[in-house]
Amino acid sequence: MKMSKMFVQTLREYPSDAEVISHKMLGRAGYIKKLAPGIYTFMPLMWRVLKKIENIVREEMDNAGAQELLMPFVQPKELWEESGRWEVYGRELMRLKDRHDRDMCLGPTHEEIITSVARDVLKSYKQLPVNLYQIQSKFRDEIRPRYGLLRGREFIMKDAYSFDLDETGLDREYQNMACAYKKIFDRCGLKTKMVQSDSGAIGGSVSHEFMVITDTDAGENDVFYCNNCDYSANSNHAVSNLVDTVIDGKDYFKETKIIDTPSTHSIEELSRFLNIPDTLILKTLVYIIDKKPVLALIRADKAVEETKLMNAAGGIDIRIASSAEIAELMAEKGFDAIPGFIGPKGMKDIKIIADETVRDMKNFVVGINQTDKHMAGANLTDLGIDNIDYADIRLVQQGELCPQCGEPLHVTKGIEVGNIFKLGTKYSKPMNAVYTDVNGKTHPYVMGCYGIGISRTAAAAVEAHYDEHGIKWPITIAPYHVVIVPVNINDELQMKTAEKMYQDLQSAGIEVVLDDRDERAGVKFKDADLIGFPFRVTVGKTISDGFVEYKIRETGIQKQYTPDQAVKKLIDIINAVK
């Protein structure tokens, strides 16, 4: 490719709307162009990167025994009604009507479609197991798209679905996919952690996510992990053992009584006012889950993990209540209290979920729905309520102890580039997708699903490989391997040498760009660094002594070689990695 003809425009500045490294780099280097929030054009350089990642994914999926197909992007409502998700999926599902006024949606994921395809074909146990995958654009109408390709609304995804006879088969395929995923991300130059995760709206029982850990803090997930054993989990799923602390207030409160606690609107103010540790306070938070208020009770030094709470309540939508909604709830129950003094007392027909750790609290301080008052030395039995459900709704905090080995847990940001789910019969059962066994009996398929964000993986690779000058693509996914920069295109010897190397590399199957633009050397160097070619060959004045300069983007190492040596070196290195 001649640089003078390449459809790319690099910018002198980073796009003003970009926050994270990958968005800044990909925007400035001309890889992506935004059309609408979360919707991007993949320019030729970007598309080459994405195709490289796709092909790595294809090779490993095929090696793992999966078969590629391609399902429709626009889907009819009927299938989504069969699975029950038309109602459940929420506003991320982009719904539209066709000219006949039929309800359709843009595919955010393809469980419904693949299940309907499979049930028409897979009739017998003899045909199982099967694993089918596709690579395709997905559309999710995210509440707030951001971070460029890390959270687009339209994005490219590989999604695979497995069909097995039973749980044993699913377990085997799950492991098979976990193994394939590790190879895929390794080949893309990404170090990943496989972490336990909540299974979310897609549903199912067990799931793991593949997280890229970078030092750019771009990830949207908090990952807890143990350095001593292999435990690691997304914060929405992580569990921990607590460090011992005082949770019985008997030394502070001799009796149970209502006390004045004026203007203690926060836990901090309350614990300071009473001069007690916050571990002796029971915090009450009001959430709105599926439009209904739910009280969450938790020890005041801990935070609620909303996904856990939502799951415990059996809901699909959760948010913290507004102060207006809290006021409404108080009025409805005949109380007059503002946030800071809310408690479970008198909340008869409201769902109340207490964290497991609340069971162990004794003689604590709790709000009783009276402004400027709390009950001290209280126990839940004193409050006259029996409608409390216990569940783990606690957000793990750094330093708490690993559930497996008891060592302190650490936390880091992670970018989720892939995940694997055990779906079981969640879709096959309601959609009547069954096979006939050896005895002539029918059973629903036992399914798994396995996703990889292709475009997100590309962005994650930038987060993991960059410096102040630009991107440093791993060779395996770089848009081109080499750029040849003749310093002065009007110098005949330089240009002739560059052209020759360009031809030689090309005929050896190396993907090479010749920067034949009539620009000053500085401009070409800046662009080469920004775009992130793994190798640069500069043909400058030293060519009169027979040497060109060879430079590795990743390490910055540079050496002098004759043109022939440089060509040979590049061919050897690149072929070894490919």
Add this chain to the structure above:
RNA sequence: CGGGAUGUAGCGCAGCUUGGUAGCGCACCUCGCUUGGGACGAGGGGGUCGCACGUUCAAAUCGUGUCAUCCCGACCA
């Protein structure tokens, strides 16, 4: 949907307070000069100032409304 900000040329921005010819840098075109880390000089093309209504002799500028975008909180590949 809450809270904050911004809409002026492809990109980055000034101008608005105090209404009066729409500007700067980059990019683009022409000529000259230059060629190892985003040169320089001269000339040139390109804008319904987000949109609507209002105030005014006159609106990018003032007022009202509206739309869009971005950032902070609930989603997930």
